[in-house]
Amino acid sequence: MISSISKIQKIASGNKSAIMLNASLPVSIKVMEKTGFNRYNLKFANKTLSTKSTKNLKIGGEYWGEIGSGSENIVIKNLYEKPDLKAYGALADGLSIIEKLIINDDLNWFYEYIFSNLASCKTKESYEIYANMIFALQKNIIYIPFFYNEHLGIFQMEKDNEKAQIYLIFSNFAPLFFNIKNSQILNITTPFEKVAKCLKEKFECDINIGTFNEIYTQSSYIIDFKE
Numbered sequence: 001m002i003s004s005i006s007k008i009q010k011i012a013s014g015n016k017s018a019i020m021l022n023a024s025l026p027v028s029i030k031v032m033e034k035t036g037f038n039r040y041n042l043k044f045a046n047k048t049l050s051t052k053s054t055k056n057l058k059i060g061g062e063y064w065g066e067i068g069s070g071s072e073n074i075v076i077k078n079l080y081e082k083p084d085l086k087a088y089g090a091l092a093d094g095l096s097i098i099e100k101l102i103i104n105d106d107l108n109w110f111y112e113y114i115f116s117n118l119a120s121c122k123t124k125e126s127y128e129i130y131a132n133m134i135f136a137l138q139k140n141i142i143y144i145p146f147f148y149n150e151h152l153g154i155f156q157m158e159k160d161n162e163k164a165q166i167y168l169i170f171s172n173f174a175p176l177f178f179n180i181k182n183s184q185i186l187n188i189t190t191p192f193e194k195v196a197k198c199l200k201e202k203f204e205c206d207i208n209i210g211t212f213n214e215i216y217t218q219s220s221y222i223i224d225f226k227e
Contacts, residue, residue, distance in 0.1 A: 004185070005095075006175060008204045009148055011195075026064040026174055027193050029076065031057045042076070052078055062172045066194055080191050085145075085171045086153040088218060089129045095145025098155050101142055104185075111137070116124045132218050156215040167215045177212045 009061065011025070032041040035050065040057055042049050043133070044067070057063070062082040068075045091097065109202040113139075118130040129145060136143035142157040148170065156167040162182050174200075177189040187206035190196050199207045 004124060004169070004178075004203075005098075005148060005153075007174065008168070009151070009170070011198045025194055025198065026066050027081070028082070028172075029063045029065045031059055031061050031063070034059060048225065049074060049076075053079070055079060064192070066192060075133065078192055080174060083154075084168070085154065085169070088132075088145045088152070089125045090145040090147050091129065092154050094144050094153075095148060096143050098146065101157070107137075107173070110142075111121070136216045139216065143216045145147075154214075158215050165215060167212075169214075175212075175214070179227070183226070 027044045029042050029044045032043050032048065033059075034040050038052050038054060040051060041051055042051060044065075044205075058078070062154065063079045064082060065076045065079045068077070097110075097113070101107075114130050114133050118127065118134070121127040121130065132144050136156070142155070142159075146153050146155060146157040151173075152171040154167070155171050158165050160162070164178075164180040166178040166180065167175065168178065174190065174192055174195060176195075178187045179188075185203065185205045187208055188199055188203060189208040189210050190199065190210055191209070191211060193209055196207045196209050
């Protein structure tokens with residue numbers, strides 16, 4: 001799975017110069033203001049664009065979107081709201097934990113890891129991370145917030161014997177959904193056609209375009225932490 005994460009980040013890194021029309025991947029877009037009925041000012045990179053949207057957008061919200069050129073104007077489609085990954089926090093050793101979880105079916109060490117770190121937490125932020133990991137485990141879901149090349153990421157996995165489903169998202173890359181059997185990736189789903197095209201060049205599995213939800217939603221109920 002770590003090699004898959006690396007492949008995805010290489011795709012994301014290769015899109016740095018794609019702040020242009022017909023970008024090879026979705027770009028990050030921020031809603032600056034609403035200027036009229038179904039009309040908004042959007043910002044991507046250093047550009048500000050006035051456009052219409054039949055979808056209600058959150059002022060100040062951030063989205064991924066595919067940008068292209070129409071016959072008379074710029075076209076933005078497939079807007080997908082970005083989660084605030086900063087609110088999730090991240091584990092400094094998250095990647096190594098993910099790697100160990102992938103190859104080890106025995107979760108006893110994982111429980112010990114969480115409770116040991118929970119007992120020694122010194123900040124509210126770290127406490128909330130480990131508390132959410134416990135809440136996820138109560139639903140038989142692995143939940144790991146992590147860093148990769150300074151980018152925030154969320155890894156969620158639900159296993160059923162030899163089958164597994166993985167939800168993966170980065171601060172610089174739209175979410176992906178993996179179906180895995182016997183440690184082999186059967187298919188990957190993305191909301192974006194352009195992402196699907198790039199994935200087909202990197203992965204030898206079925207690539208689908210569709211919508212999906214995260215496997216675990218971060219709990220809004222956390223016991224008060226006294227600093």
